[in-house]
Amino acid sequence: xxxxxxxxxxxxxxxxxxxxxxxxxxxxxxxxxxxxxxxxxxxxxxxxxxxxxxxxxxxxxxxxxxxxxxxxxxxxxxxxxxxxxxxxxxxxxxxxxxxxxxxxxxxxxxxxxxxxxxxxxxxxxxxxxxxxxxxxxxxxxxxxxxxxxxxxxxxxxxxxxxxxxxxxxxxxxxxxxxxxxxxxxxxxxxxxxxxxxxxxxxxxxxxxxxxxxxxxxxxxxxxxxxxxxxxxxxxxxxxxxxxxxxxxxxxxxxxxxxxxxxxxxxx
Amino acid sequence: xxxxxxxxxxxxxxxxxxxxxxxxxxxxxxxxxxxxxxxxxxxxxxxxxxxxxxxxxxxxxxxxxxxxxxxxxxxxxxxxxxxxxxxxxxxxxxxxxxxxxxxxxxxxxxxxxxxxxxxxxxxxxxxxxxxxxxxxxxxxxxxxxxxxxxxxxxxxxxxxxxxxxxxxxxxxxxxxxxxxxxxxxxxxxxxxxxxxxxxxxxxxxxxxxxxxxxxxxxxxxxxxxxxxxxxxxxxxxxxxxxxxxxxxxxxxxxxxxxxxxx
Ligand SMILES: Nc1ncnc2c1ncn2[C@@H]1O[C@H](COP(=O)(O)OP(=O)(O)O)[C@@H](O)[C@H]1O
Ligand SMILES: [Mg+2]
Numbered sequence: 001x002x003x004x005x006x007x008x009x010x011x012x013x014x015x016x017x018x019x020x021x022x023x024x025x026x027x028x029x030x031x032x033x034x035x036x037x038x039x040x041x042x043x044x045x046x047x048x049x050x051x052x053x054x055x056x057x058x059x060x061x062x063x064x065x066x067x068x069x070x071x072x073x074x075x076x077x078x079x080x081x082x083x084x085x086x087x088x089x090x091x092x093x094x095x096x097x098x099x100x101x102x103x104x105x106x107x108x109x110x111x112x113x114x115x116x117x118x119x120x121x122x123x124x125x126x127x128x129x130x131x132x133x134x135x136x137x138x139x140x141x142x143x144x145x146x147x148x149x150x151x152x153x154x155x156x157x158x159x160x161x162x163x164x165x166x167x168x169x170x171x172x173x174x175x176x177x178x179x180x181x182x183x184x185x186x187x188x189x190x191x192x193x194x195x196x197x198x199x200x201x202x203x204x205x206x207x208x209x210x211x212x213x214x215x216x217x218x219x220x221x222x223x224x225x226x227x228x229x230x231x232x233x234x235x236x237x238x239x240x241x242x243x244x245x246x247x248x249x250x251x252x253x254x255x256x257x258x259x260x261x262x263x264x265x266x267x
Numbered sequence: 268x269x270x271x272x273x274x275x276x277x278x279x280x281x282x283x284x285x286x287x288x289x290x291x292x293x294x295x296x297x298x299x300x301x302x303x304x305x306x307x308x309x310x311x312x313x314x315x316x317x318x319x320x321x322x323x324x325x326x327x328x329x330x331x332x333x334x335x336x337x338x339x340x341x342x343x344x345x346x347x348x349x350x351x352x353x354x355x356x357x358x359x360x361x362x363x364x365x366x367x368x369x370x371x372x373x374x375x376x377x378x379x380x381x382x383x384x385x386x387x388x389x390x391x392x393x394x395x396x397x398x399x400x401x402x403x404x405x406x407x408x409x410x411x412x413x414x415x416x417x418x419x420x421x422x423x424x425x426x427x428x429x430x431x432x433x434x435x436x437x438x439x440x441x442x443x444x445x446x447x448x449x450x451x452x453x454x455x456x457x458x459x460x461x462x463x464x465x466x467x468x469x470x471x472x473x474x475x476x477x478x479x480x481x482x483x484x485x486x487x488x489x490x491x492x493x494x495x496x497x498x499x500x501x502x503x504x505x506x507x508x509x510x511x512x513x514x515x516x517x518x519x520x521x522x523x524x525x526x527x528x529x
Contacts, residue, residue, distance in 0.1 A: 053403050079405035093400035096392075107404045110411075 003067050006031045006163060006195045007052055011061035014044070014051060021047055023219040024061070029163075034189050034196040036206040038241070039216035045199040046090065048216075049165050052197070053085060054078040065163070083111065086156030090167040092148040094140040100127070100151050101136040107158045126154040130184060146177030150184070157188060164188065166198045170205055178202075182209060203242050207231060215241065292488040298409050299417045299484070305407075306414040313415040313422075320381040320416070320483075321423030325430070327380050328373060332364075332431040335372060336438025339363055343439070344447050354453035358461040360439030361432075365462065365471045369432035371519050374478035377424060378511035382486035385416055386507040389490025390500035398491075413491065417483050424479025425472050432471070470526045477518060482511045 007029040014022045021044040029035045037045050050056050051063050054070040063070045065081050073081060094103050104123045108114060114122070127133045130150040140148060149169065156164060166185065170178050186209050189196045200206050206213060207227040215223040215230075215238060223230060223238045230238055239245075246252050256262065306313050343359040389412065392398050398408045436458075443449040462468070486507045493503035 050399075055399065055402060082403055082405040085403065087400070087403045089396045089400055091395060093396035095397055095400075096395070107406075110404070110406050 004031060005029055006066055007197065008064045009048070009052075009061070010064070012051065012058050012063060013060040014047065014056070014058050020059075021219055022216075025216070025219070025221055026061075027214050027221065027224075029195055029197055030212075031195050032189075032193060033211040034186065034198065034209060036198045036200060036210035036213045037216060038199075038201060038203070038206055038213060039222075040201065040241075043216050044219065045216060046167055049087065049167055049197070049199060052163075052165065053082060053087065083159065084162045085165060086159070086161035086163070087165045088149065088153050088156045088167060088169055090171060092140075092152035094143075094148055094152055094155070096140050098140075099136070100132065100138050100140070100143070103140065103151060104136075104155045104158055107155065111159060122158070123154075126158055127151070129157075129188070130154045131180070144177075146173050146180070149173070149177075149181060153181070153184060153188075157192065157194075160192055160194075162194055164192075164194050164196050166196065166200075168200055169198065170200060170202045178205065185209065203244070207242075288488075288492070291492065292484065295409070295413070295488050295491060296484050299414050299487070302407060302410040302414045303418065305410040306418055309415075312411070313418050316416045316419030317423055320377075320385065320419050321427060324377060324380045324423070324427060327376055328427050328431050329434050331372065331376060332369075332434035333438040335368055335431075336360060336364065336435030336440075337442045339368075339435065340439035340442030340447075344443060344449070353447075353449055355457055355461075356439065356443045356449055357436075357454035357458035360443075361436055361458045361462050362467060364432040364435040364439075365467045367519070367523075369428045369435065370471050370475035370478055371515060373424065373428040373431045373475060374482055374515040375512055377420075377427065377478075378482050378486070378508055378515070381420065381423075382482050382507045382511050383504045385420070385483070385486040386490040386493070386504045387500060389413075389416075389487060390493035390495075390503050393491065393493060394495035394497075394500060413487050416487060420483030420486070421476065421479040424482070425475045428471065428475035428478075466526075473526075474519065474522050477522060478515050481514050481518060485511045485514060 005028040009025055009027040012022055012025045013020060025048075027035075027037070037048060039045055047056070051058055052065065052070065054063075054073065057071045062072075066084065068077070068081060070078065070081065094100075095106065098106065101123055104126055105119050108119050108122060112119075124133055124136065127136055130153055132147060132150055132154065135143070135147065135151070140151070143151065153169075164185075169181050169185065173181065182205050185196060185198065188194065198206065198210065207230070210227060212226055213224065213230055214221050217237055223233060223235050225233070231242060233239065233242075339360045340356060343356045343363075344353055347353045347355055347359065389398075392408075392412065398412070401408045401411060440454060444451050444454055489503040489507045489510070490500075493499045
């Protein structure tokens with residue numbers, strides 16, 4: 001039986017070395033929905049995606065994908081789970097030695113035995129979906145940032161994944177490209193019947209199309225809810241983040257001793 | 268802190284990190300071998316890499332070999348002529364190239380030309396998340412990226428070393444026969460009699476095969492292990508040259524002493 005939540009994170013703790021990045025995080029990602037994970041830079045958002053993809057193992061707790069505990073799978077099992085996922089990396093991560101066409105064809109050629117003529121049709125279809133059918137001969141270095149990300153998106157959906165993960169899909173894009181990507185995420189989610197997990201710190205975009213939002217701060221979920229609930233939230237952290245205030249629960253200053261002490265000590 | 272304690276802990280740190288790196292390089296080596304069947308199943312990947320590592324190194328190999336051969340001819344003639352045996356020049360050039368200079372100089376040039384390229388390419392692939400992306404597509408980067416490059420290097424090296432020796436002999440011939448005036452027949456016949464196929468040619472090939480394995484795996488490991496930053500990749504590239512060169516020279520001594528003892 002298919003679970004209601006395709007991805008579940010339960011009491012997850014993870015850290016590099018002795019430093020704990022996540023402390024007891026729980027999240028659920030319901031099938032067919034667009035869920036956003038928000039938080040400041042360096043709070044471990046990308047790491048959460050890598051935990052879902054099984055590239056790293058949690059220190060405590062677990063991540064389940066489609067009812068299977070990710071870190072309990074062997075290599076084969078993890079690879080099978082990953083074939084249900086598509087991931088859009090922060091900088092696209094296109095293979096620089098392959099053309100746009102070959103980049104999108106790559107997962108199909110590796111994982112299927114489809115004849116080349118069918119691969120050609122499928123690749124052009126995927127590229128058409130992101131509006132770049134005309135660019136299939138270009139090399140990744142010839143693309144603008146927004147185009148590269150759209151090609152990477154076409155590659156991520158090449159095998160029609162059940163789960164699409166986006167790592168900061170809007171970072172460093174101009175407003176037009178941003179609107180295009182925004183639109184694509186929603187369309188792809190609904191057209192493919194996929195589940196989308198979006199990591200971002202763009203408040204406006206996330207609030208405009210996400211079904212549910214998790215705020216991560218200090219290694220735990222600071223707030224969660226639908227965009228409507230969150231925009232009315234009185235929680236000081238959410239308020240600071242949503243309104244982009246520079247000082248608040250997240251301090252402007254990095255941890256430091258008193259200014260006076262620093263100045264006198266250095267003389 | 269006590270300075271002596273500091274020095275000791277520094278040394279200890281260095282030693283453990285070296286051993287650690289040696290261990291993870293060995294692990295990568297084993298994984299590469301395990302995934303080898305994949306890179307032979309899709310042979311076009313390996314052939315493509317042979318083109319990039321082997322064929323693209325040809326020019327530097329041929330030019331260097333020619334000069335090394337000519338210098339050997341000059342130096343050899345200068346010394347041999349004192350003992351009145353200048354027609355042995357062919358033997359000297361051939362043996363020096365086949366036994367030592369061919370495999371060793373080729374390996375050093377290979378480390379500088381192809382090894383650095385491999386390290387930089389893989390380091391950049393890692394820095395730009397291409398390796399991660401491949402893993403997330405359920406494709407092993409070791410099967411798809413590392414293993415074809417490994418076999419390309421291992422196949423290219425003995426061929427390059429053979430070409431080096433061949434061109435070097437021609438360089439030596441050019442200096443000895445037309446320029447200095449050693450007898451053409453004596454040059455070749457002496458070489459023909461005194462070069463043993465099994466001892467000289469095969470041993471030289473064994474050496475360059477071992478150097479091929481060492482240089483390629485070092486270049487691959489340094490790239491695969493590089494910190495994913497511009498600085499990390501540039502340091503890894505430097506380390507490839509230094510580590511490969513020292514390894515080749517050290518291995519050469521060990522291999523030569525084994526081969527001589529037989
Ligand atoms: N391989 C790693 N080793 C050690 N620390 C890491 C590693 N990867 C990431 N980090 C650290 O983990 C923190 C969170 O990283 P990340 O998940 O990329 O943050 P975000 O995506 O939220 O900006 C960062 O402070 C980063 O320095
Ligand atoms: Mg990130």
